[in-house]
Amino acid sequence: MKPFNIYISGVGGQGIIKTSIVMGEAAMKMGKPVVMSEVHGMAQRGGVVSTELKIGSSRSPIIQNGHADLLLAFEPLEALRAIHKINRNSYVIINTSPIMPFNISESKYSYPDISIILEELNSKSKKLYAIDGVKIAKKAGHILSLNMVMLGGASAVPGFPLDEKILIESIKDNLPQKSLITNLKAFKEGFISVSE
Amino acid sequence: MNIKDVLTAPKNEVLFLLGNEAAVRGALEAGVSVTSTYPGTPSSEIGDVFSKVAKDADIYFEFSTNEKVALEVAAAAAVSGLRSFTFMKHVGLNVASDSLMTTAYSGVNGGMVVLSADDPSMFSSQNEQDNRHYAQLASIPLLEPSNPQEIKDIMNYCYQLSEEFQIPVLIRTTTRVSHMRGVVKLDSIFKSKNIGFFYKDPERFVPVPEAARKMHKKLMEKMNKLQERANESTLNQIFHKNGSLGVITSGGAFNYVMDVVEENNLPVNVLKLTFTHPFPEETVLEFINDVEEILVVEEVDPVMENAVLAVLGKQGVKKGIHGKLDGSLPLIYEYNPGIVLNGIKKVLNIKTIEKEIQETSIPLPERPPTLCPGCPHRAIYYSVKKVISDLDLENVIFPTDIGCYTLGIESPYKAGDYLLSMGSSIGTSCGFSKATRQCIVSFIGDSTFFHAGIPPLINAVHNKDRFVLIILDNRTTAMTGGQPHPGLPVDGMGEEAPEISIEKIVEAMGIKFLRNINPLNLKQSQLILREALEYHGVAVIISKYPCMLIKSKVKKNNFVVEVKDDCINCATCIKDLSCPAIYAENDTIRIDPKLCRGCSVCIQLCPEKAIKVKKRNINY
Numbered sequence A: 001m002k003p004f005n006i007y008i009s010g011v012g013g014q015g016i017i018k019t020s021i022v023m024g025e026a027a028m029k030m031g032k033p034v035v036m037s038e039v040h041g042m043a044q045r046g047g048v049v050s051t052e053l054k055i056g057s058s059r060s061p062i063i064q065n066g067h068a069d070l071l072l073a074f075e076p077l078e079a080l081r082a083i084h085k086i087n088r089n090s091y092v093i094i095n096t097s098p099i100m101p102f103n104i105s106e107s108k109y110s111y112p113d114i115s116i117i118l119e120e121l122n123s124k125s126k127k128l129y130a131i132d133g134v135k136i137a138k139k140a141g142h143i144l145s146l147n148m149v150m151l152g153g154a155s156a157v158p159g160f161p162l163d164e165k166i167l168i169e170s171i172k173d174n175l176p177q178k179s180l181i182t183n184l185k186a187f188k189e190g191f192i193s194v195s196e
Numbered sequence B: 001m002n003i004k005d006v007l008t009a010p011k012n013e014v015l016f017l018l019g020n021e022a023a024v025r026g027a028l029e030a031g032v033s034v035t036s037t038y039p040g041t042p043s044s045e046i047g048d049v050f051s052k053v054a055k056d057a058d059i060y061f062e063f064s065t066n067e068k069v070a071l072e073v074a075a076a077a078a079v080s081g082l083r084s085f086t087f088m089k090h091v092g093l094n095v096a097s098d099s100l101m102t103t104a105y106s107g108v109n110g111g112m113v114v115l116s117a118d119d120p121s122m123f124s125s126q127n128e129q130d131n132r133h134y135a136q137l138a139s140i141p142l143l144e145p146s147n148p149q150e151i152k153d154i155m156n157y158c159y160q161l162s163e164e165f166q167i168p169v170l171i172r173t174t175t176r177v178s179h180m181r182g183v184v185k186l187d188s189i190f191k192s193k194n195i196g197f198f199y200k201d202p203e204r205f206v207p208v209p210e211a212a213r214k215m216h217k218k219l220m221e222k223m224n225k226l227q228e229r230a231n232e233s234t235l236n237q238i239f240h241k242n243g244s245l246g247v248i249t250s251g252g253a254f255n256y257v258m259d260v261v262e263e264n265n266l267p268v269n270v271l272k273l274t275f276t277h278p279f280p281e282e283t284v285l286e287f288i289n290d291v292e293e294i295l296v297v298e299e300v301d302p303v304m305e306n307a308v309l310a311v312l313g314k315q316g317v318k319k320g321i322h323g324k325l326d327g328s329l330p331l332i333y334e335y336n337p338g339i340v341l342n343g344i345k346k347v348l349n350i351k352t353i354e355k356e357i358q359e360t361s362i363p364l365p366e367r368p369p370t371l372c373p374g375c376p377h378r379a380i381y382y383s384v385k386k387v388i389s390d391l392d393l394e395n396v397i398f399p400t401d402i403g404c405y406t407l408g409i410e411s412p413y414k415a416g417d418y419l420l421s422m423g424s425s426i427g428t429s430c431g432f433s434k435a436t437r438q439c440i441v442s443f444i445g446d447s448t449f450f451h452a453g454i455p456p457l458i459n460a461v462h463n464k465d466r467f468v469l470i471i472l473d474n475r476t477t478a479m480t481g482g483q484p485h486p487g488l489p490v491d492g493m494g495e496e497a498p499e500i501s502i503e504k505i506v507e508a509m510g511i512k513f514l515r516n517i518n519p520l521n522l523k524q525s526q527l528i529l530r531e532a533l534e535y536h537g538v539a540v541i542i543s544k545y546p547c548m549l550i551k552s553k554v555k556k557n558n559f560v561v562e563v564k565d566d567c568i569n570c571a572t573c574i575k576d577l578s579c580p581a582i583y584a585e586n587d588t589i590r591i592d593p594k595l596c597r598g599c600s601v602c603i604q605l606c607p608e609k610a611i612k613v614k615k616r617n618i619n620y
């Protein structure tokens, strides 16, 4: 089985590694082979965080450039930085609220216009889903449920290989009980925002 | 998954484990009794998991003061008949290597496994040294697993090997293997004894020259036998067979090879080596019989490639060998599927259908890592820079060390000029003090001070050096995720433990200038820094305040700050402090309440007193 490759990128603190583990464990529960790569250490302190997840037969957890089926970007600039992972047939889901790099005021380049980022990704992928994940998360109950909004969105993409029921089980296994209602709501709203 | 599942999940269950977590399970299944480490990425999670499960597993685990001590703890346990496991990042093995070399000579009784987690491409390290060389240098067996399941499975094999040959065994992983997650099928945990007995045998355990000469001979005999074992090992396997090019690979590189070979159905044979030292020469000779040319794919140095060349030379076999040495593959940095595919294509002289890779011409601003909002290091860096500029000091040298505070090299602080290794801040300060007339302000963290800072500080006092040393005591080993160290009242198993006082250590060295500061109190810090800079001799300042990441886990801050109308948009707070919570929006200064940790440093430095507390009070 050709793997379904998901490249997830964003900024430290957005819950990216957790989200990837939720997907990975769901795949495992469904009996699918799955491998994942994550970063730790120096790379994390407020910097870029990315994980790579391959669901289906694959040995290396690294997605070859141009081979991501889905780019799940928690932050617009980080979506664009990961563009080398996608091809013309890839899907892209992007949370449109930017997080400025802390040193942006003295950076050589300014933060690109969101509309330019969206246009660029739209023209270079099969389909771009731009969602205001932060707004949806807040509506669901907490800004920190952004990762579940993104996960819900991912599960609405054509070809996404994980069952909703098992994903929800995996969410229950991996996220704190006390925020479960919010998280499930965020997941559902994320799904709706992408399916529309 | 709950991290305790690593211990409690039964045989045949599957878990989605990180390579590092799988190493813990593997050691527990093998009946390990004593485990030790000094935390370092990419090996840190091994210790984090042991520290959570050791008590329940009824085994011993410690965060040692440094890797050399960790290795010595494991070696003594192993000569006392217990199975021991010590693990560290690649550069940690440099520290431990002095004792590793002799452990190879004297050997072990209980099995001893040493794991080195290498960091090709340097995600979190100062170099990308290839620690497979240590297996050659010390003459010990080496295994290179490729994924979490293999890491778990080879642990038991390594212990058997170690006990049969009475030799420590080295496992080498890389970042992409240690930090890879995969489905791991479990076996049962084996509980072995955890009280050993040391039988004296000075001829074996005390390498005075007379004894050492015998030991070395014996070691060579062991290695000869181990060579046979490597040749017989089923861990070295042929995976793909349909071509005239033979690919020899190991570790994480094997994964890339298989992915691109299978996807593109490339005409190659693949030999995966896991037991790589002593080099399985016969396995390799047999494999290359069937092929015309050979490509060696490995990270980072051409270790196997050189070994293959030697084997062919010895046997007088003439075949094309490709790899790093002829430029078919890059000589440095980590590989990925694309790099490996290109290498194979180059050698085979073929083209494959490529997916079009997307690119963008829009320039992207960087997002470098930075100190957390409210980090006490930022405050001290600010004060140091302020005092130095107030005093008009020029060409100050800032020797720095390893930890979050290494990020002090960034603008606006630029307080990091020279760094070699753990503890080098102090040793190099001694050198600068002798070699130059420049002013020296040196930084070292608390955990790093215990690790390697004490001998050079003694050196500084005894040799009458002159510099300011700032010990950044944030009450944890922050960079690697917040592990305890000897300065804390808790040990690696979560038990109460005697707290070693940095202050008393420094005092005992006879250092006359010793001051404690709270770095978040700018006025006090700057006064003391001024004094220190005028002092003739070694001036030590202990800058004590807990790491924000650890602190906010314990207690959420109950106030933040905001910018009031008095702000004249001078942007001093952004330019001189650069806290990630402070930003300018259309030239108006704002503070992001989600990021602000209420450390109050910006309040103190704002020349217009325009930043004020919002909600609740600050504590000083």
Ligand code: SF4
Pocket (backbone or CB within 6 Å): A045, B370, B371, B372, B374, B375, B376, B377, B404, B405, B474, B478, B479, B547, B548, B549, B550
């Ligand atoms: S983890 Fe702690 S020490 Fe490291 S940057 Fe953050 S606050 Fe500072």
Ligand code: SF4
Pocket (backbone or CB within 6 Å): B373, B374, B560, B561, B579, B580, B581, B582, B591, B595, B596, B597, B598, B599, B600, B601, B602, B603
């Ligand atoms: S109080 Fe000021 S310096 Fe401290 S975290 Fe908040 S914004 Fe940053």
